[in-house]
Amino acid sequence: MKNKKPTSKIILFSLWMLLSFSFLNAQKHQVVFKDSLDGAFDLSDFLIYANGFIVVPTIITEPAVGGFGGAVAPIFLKKRAPVIEEDGTKRFVNPDITGGIGMYTANKSWMGGAFRSSTLVKPKILYRVFAAYGDMNLSFYANNLPNQADxxxxLNFKSTIFYTQWLKQFKNAKWSAGPQYLFLNSKINLPDFNLPPPFVDPKDIKSTISQLGGAVQFDGRDNIFTPDKGIRVQADFFWSDKALGSDYQAWRINLSTIGYYPLAKKLIGGLRIEGEQALGSPPFYLKPGINLRGIPAARYMGNTSIVAEGELRWDVYRRWSVMGFGGLASAFDDWDKAFAKPVVYSYGSGFRYLLARKFKLRMGVDIAKGPEDWAYYIVFGSNWMR
Incomplete structure (x- = not known):
């Protein structure tokens, strides 16, 4: 308690310095919050000239962490100018994204972390770094008896997470490949159960995951935030072994395809197909799961997961758009029982506002319904942003 006031002063002073620098720099470029083309509210110039940032607030309705909570992610964006190659071709460079995240939910789950996505322009390397610590209370499910509800x-997880990926662009900059690494140290607290979780192995209680892998990617989208056209395809894998300092010996293989196509002048269609396969003996909490709007995290898991989701964006009026989406998915342990359980579904709708035209960045809200619950999402860019 003695350090509370000094800490608060340091935080407030840091924020004041940050905002002062941003606005002083903005004055040199006469930054306004209206777009020069349509006069609408727009943050493009502020983000470009003032080292500005967007604070992304999110209401958490995830049932796996208590059903209600909040998260704040201050995100700094820096626009990068295109590069002219020796052969005269123009290479577009993605904006730098730097930010943090803090969250707290109704069941006392919390997490804090930081991330950065950027490009080393001369060597043509795309990199991502993420680090976080969390004290999370999560729900997992098991079906112990046939013809009965899950x-x-x-379970309570205290986890330290570190992830990084480095992709080298080829001569055709849409293609890239490189290594990735994941470190995860977790301690799981098990409440007293009448029937212990059948999926928890004793070594899962306190474990270290160290995974080395690689990725190959083709990214032909017209922008990384809210694409209007283009396709992104990625194949990647992770290898976990005692030689890497891991407590587990396992493989994980992922395939992902996300595409956008303008169906009409103001109608954009999108399709996402993803599959994940686990081999060996991974911990229960790293098995493939279903990632769909409206589906609780860790609700459906197995050694294999397959997800297909489509969406439509209708640019109704000026910067405002209406969304519609739906998806099907399945998670299972054995391929010969791939569809023994009913296929999981979700659907929903939402809206978007073009917040920064020069970045093609839209933000909005989605409402989704799965087999059991409703969920609400504040979306930065796209729900499929990768």
């Missing part, structure tokens, strides 16, 4: 188990 049983819920609430």
């Amino acid at each position: 049983q819920e188990f609430k």
